[in-house]
Amino acid sequence: MVRFAALVYICVTVSGLGASAAEPQGVRSDQEILIQLERDWDAALRRHDVAFIEDLLADEFVATYHNGIRADRATEIALAADRSQPIESSRLDEFIVQSHRDAAVVMFSLHLTGTSQGQPLEMTLRYTDVWVFRDGRWQCVASHSTRLQPRPA
Numbered sequence: 001m002v003r004f005a006a007l008v009y010i011c012v013t014v015s016g017l018g019a020s021a022a023e024p025q026g027v028r029s030d031q032e033i034l035i036q037l038e039r040d041w042d043a044a045l046r047r048h049d050v051a052f053i054e055d056l057l058a059d060e061f062v063a064t065y066h067n068g069i070r071a072d073r074a075t076e077i078a079l080a081a082d083r084s085q086p087i088e089s090s091r092l093d094e095f096i097v098q099s100h101r102d103a104a105v106v107m108f109s110l111h112l113t114g115t116s117q118g119q120p121l122e123m124t125l126r127y128t129d130v131w132v133f134r135d136g137r138w139q140c141v142a143s144h145s146t147r148l149q150p151r152p153a
Helices: 002-022 030-046 050-056 073-081
Strands: 057-064 070-072 087-100 103-116 119-134 137-148
Touching (some): 030 050, 030 119, 050 057, 050 073, 057 073, 070 073, 103 137
Parallel strands (some): 057 137
Antiparallel strands (some): 057 070, 087 103, 103 119, 119 137
16 A cells, blocks of 8 residues: 555656746747847847847838948848957846837947047947847847947036
8 A cells, every 4th residue: 555655646746847947937928028139139249249130120120220321131240240349348228128019129229338539438228129029039129229428417
């Protein structure tokens, strides 16, 4: 009898472990996925991960930078490969995500510290990125940034 009870206990425990291991760890929302993609994009720029950025940007990608210059996918990828303007730190916050079926708009602030032409650089940009969901993944089709003026001390 004791042996039978031990066997039942082992079977129940093992089957319970199998069931919990098979359960998903939690499904992420589109909002969580898009925010993570924005963070991953920022990290990829800092480490010059061109392959990641090529995969992230749609063929028709267009960026409008804070200085008004417009650029295509090839230019954005070339900027990702450029190591002449190192970024020491960056932080993304103030996310707003608006999801519309297979499209989404992600707005956020990006705080940068680094050097430009040998001079220290510190700036905050507001971004609006437009994403589309195709072929089972999100791709960015447009990005617009606006540089915020520093607040007076």
